[in-house]
Amino acid sequence: MSTLNVRVAAIEQVTPLVKHFTLMREDGQHFPTFSGGSHVVVAMDINGRTHRNAYSLMGSPDDTEAYHISVRRQEHSRGGSVFMHDNVVEGSQLQITMPVNLFSLSKMGRKHILIAGGIGITPFMSQLHDIQRNGYNYELHYAFRSLEHGAFSDQLKARCGNHAHIYVDRLGQKLDLRELLGSQPLGTHVYVCGPSSMVTAVLETARELGWPENHIHSEQFTAPPMGDAFTVQLAKSKTEITVPNDITLLEALETAGVNPDSLCRGGACGRCELDVLELDGEIFHHDHYLSDAEKASNRKIMPCVSRARCTHMLLDI
Numbered sequence: 129m130s131t132l133n134v135r136v137a138a139i140e141q142v143t144p145l146v147k148h149f150t151l152m153r154e155d156g157q158h159f160p161t162f163s164g165g166s167h168v169v170v171a172m173d174i175n176g177r178t179h180r181n182a183y184s185l186m187g188s189p190d191d192t193e194a195y196h197i198s199v200r201r202q203e204h205s206r207g208g209s210v211f212m213h214d215n216v217v218e219g220s221q222l223q224i225t226m227p228v229n230l231f232s233l234s235k236m237g238r239k240h241i242l243i244a245g246g247i248g249i250t251p252f253m254s255q256l257h258d259i260q261r262n263g264y265n266y267e268l269h270y271a272f273r274s275l276e277h278g279a280f281s282d283q284l285k286a287r288c289g290n291h292a293h294i295y296v297d298r299l300g301q302k303l304d305l306r307e308l309l310g311s312q313p314l315g316t317h318v319y320v321c322g323p324s325s326m327v328t329a330v331l332e333t334a335r336e337l338g339w340p341e342n343h344i345h346s347e348q349f350t351a352p353p354m355g356d357a358f359t360v361q362l363a364k365s366k367t368e369i370t371v372p373n374d375i376t377l378l379e380a381l382e383t384a385g386v387n388p389d390s391l392c393r394g395g396a397c398g399r400c401e402l403d404v405l406e407l408d409g410e411i412f413h414h415d416h417y418l419s420d421a422e423k424a425s426n427r428k429i430m431p432c433v434s435r436a437r438c439t440h441m442l443l444d445i
């Protein structure tokens with residue numbers, strides 16, 4: 129995938145755990161336009177290893193001067209967000225991919241219900257530009273832990289007026305999904321981004337209420353879990369690589385110069401799927417893409433998020 133060299137032009141501490149980064153192109157050119165819900169992948173060199181994290185673009189899709197991302201500090205994950213918080217300063221150089229959109233608005237939607245939890249608000253920041261520019265009918269439902277953790281909530285209230293509904297958990301404010309999703313006109317689409325418990329609840333409630341599958345859209349920001357190191361053999365490349373505990377199988381393949389396709393890097397899009405030809409252990413599937421039967425068969429793995437415990441795993445790559 130083609131990449132862009134960028135410089136961090138500004139950093140703003142938005143909440144105790146969230147920083148907002150403004151990125152400008154190193155070559156002084158304009159960025160490509162993108163559509164609301166797009167993300168870029170940021171490459172980070174951490175202790176000599178390249179980590180790649182996906183972050184939603186938050187600014188106006190028409191703003192080609194700068195890209196904007198926000199990063200929530202995740203203390204107990206692989207280190208990418210902590211690196212962004214502690215090591216990246218104004219003037220730092222980074223490499224990002226071109227924008228990719230796996231969470232776009234449906235042009236057929238007659239109404240759009242956006243449901244965000246915590247840092248899951250980020251893809252909606254750019255989607256709202258598309259919604260407001262096109263005059264779409266919409267509601268934004270944004271839930272977060274406590275007032276100090278409500279990133280961009282004041283800005284959203286001002287921008288969306290009575291389209292915005294805010295729920296602060298510590299104040300006992302709860303989003304009633306059944307009531308919300310049970311009372312929408314035909315042709316409504318629902319979009320959810322946030323912690324997996326919220327995404328699962330929205331998907332299950334919408335399905336129980338009979339929403340058509342193609343009217344339900346989700347994006348999850350699950351950091352790939354760490355785990356024990358393991359070794360894989362590559363059938364086509366005729367080589368063997370070890371996957372350290374703190375980088376993904378996908379990152380280990382890329383470091384070795386083997387580059388499977390990838391887009392979301394979060395186990396959702398299916399792009400990185402690899403066939404497992406032989407295995408003498410078990411795969412820890414962390415994706416939301418493979419079916420239960422495919423997971424149980426241990427014949428496929430999504431290397432962006434899934435890991436294995438084995439002494440021998442032969443991949444068809």
Ligand code: FES
Pocket residue numbers: 389390391392393394395396397398399400401415417430431432433
């Ligand atoms: S890159 Fe999307 S599932 Fe792996």
